[in-house]
Structures are given as C-alpha cells and as structure tokens.
Amino acid sequence: MRPKALLSWSSGKDCAWTLHVVRQRGEFDVVGLLTTFNEHFDRVAMHAVRRNLVEAQARAAGLPLWNIPLPWPCSNEEYERRMRAAVERARSEGITHMIFGDLFLEDVRDYRIAKLKGTGIEPVFPLFGTRADSPTLARTMIASGLKARITCVDLKQLDGKFSGREFDAALLAELPEKVDPCGENGEFHTFCYAGPMFSSPIEVALGEVVNRDGYMFADLIAARGEPVQ
Secondary structure, eight states: OOOEEEEEOOSSHHHHHHHHHHHHHTOSEEEEEEEEEETTTTEETTTOOBHHHHHHHHHHHTOOEEEEEEOSSOOHHHHHHHHHHHHHHHHHTTEEEEEOOOOSOHHHHHHHHHHHTTTTOEEEOTTOOOGGGHHHHHHHHHHTTOEEEEEEEETTTSOGGGTTOBOSHHHHHHSOTTSOTTOTTSSEEEEEEESTTSSSOOOEEEEEEEEETTEEEEEEEEOSSSOOO
C-alpha cells in the first residue's frame, strides 16, 4: 500500500505540476490538497485567487480540498498554530507525508523540514533542484499542456504589465534575464487552469487588475459553470 500524502496547494503552476509528477511516479497516494485562505478576503494568500476557483481545481484534480483559514493580518505564530492543527488532523487520518512544489530555495525547504520534524509527517520535494533547472522546467510545463495565468506581480522585481498574462513561451521570451522563469523568487504567482493533472480545464476570465501594497494583482473570475463569489 502506498503511503498517504497531502499536497501543499497554492493554486499555481508549480503545485499543479508537482501533482502531475507525483501521480506519474506512483510512489504516494495523494489524498488531498492543502490550501491556506485569507479569511477576510476568502482568497488564497499572495496568489489572491478566489476560493471558488480553487474548489474547481480540486474537483478537476479529483481530490478533496483541505481549507486552512487564516486571519488578516496573520502573525507568524498564528499561521504556525493553524498549520500544526492541520498536521495533527492529517496524522490522525493516517497521512504520513506532505508534498511541496518548491523548486530551489533552500531556506524555504529548511523551514518546512524544521516545522514538520517530530510530527510524524515527512516532507517531500519532488521538483527540488537548482536555479539552473528553472528554464527547462518552465518549458516542460508549457509543452505538457499546462496552462496558467499570472495573478500577482511583485513590482519591486517585475513590471506590472505582466500581471494577467498567460504563462507561455511568449511570456518566457519577454521576462527580464534577472527574473526566474518560474517566478521562484516571488517575482510572480500564477493560477493553473488546465493541464495533465486536471480532468478538464477551469474556465476563467480576466477581471480587474489593481496595484495594491507594491503588488499588481489580476483578479480571475469564473467564465462559466462556476459561481463567482
């Protein structure tokens, strides 16, 4: 019997690709997608994606969504308290691994390892490599049929004009050389709406694009079939 695992789910391309890779390898039985939502705005933290679109992703992936509500603002202590509760629930349900879509940031990986140490839940990083792997990984995702749109741009690292853009070959060609092609340094965040990890695409349309607190956010709304909240 394969060990049960939760997948940390931000709604973006990296976690979606991780799900595809893990399923291809067949080592783990992924039994749920773990997502933190801002309670005040009812959206994914940082990515600012509406809850109903993440629920649509979970249905298309054929997996239950584990919702971790976070207050706004949220202290690091409160974040860790709520995550501990989720980990305890996971352990009580026979889950032994937590899968993350991190690519090459060692400090992020080390933080996750430290927080899960002694909990009975082992962290797994299927995509983890080096910064040099990013260009090939980005092209591989796109070639596979993965489709995503940029929902958030850090204006200190990238021009706001990229917010709302498709994550495609044209985008990769236009990104400044200093920007990681997968946005691993937080330059941009995405919402994945189609690909081999989903049974069908999630129909989305571009809504309002706003500049807030040093970030350019592109609001994605359900184009059809999904109630807009």
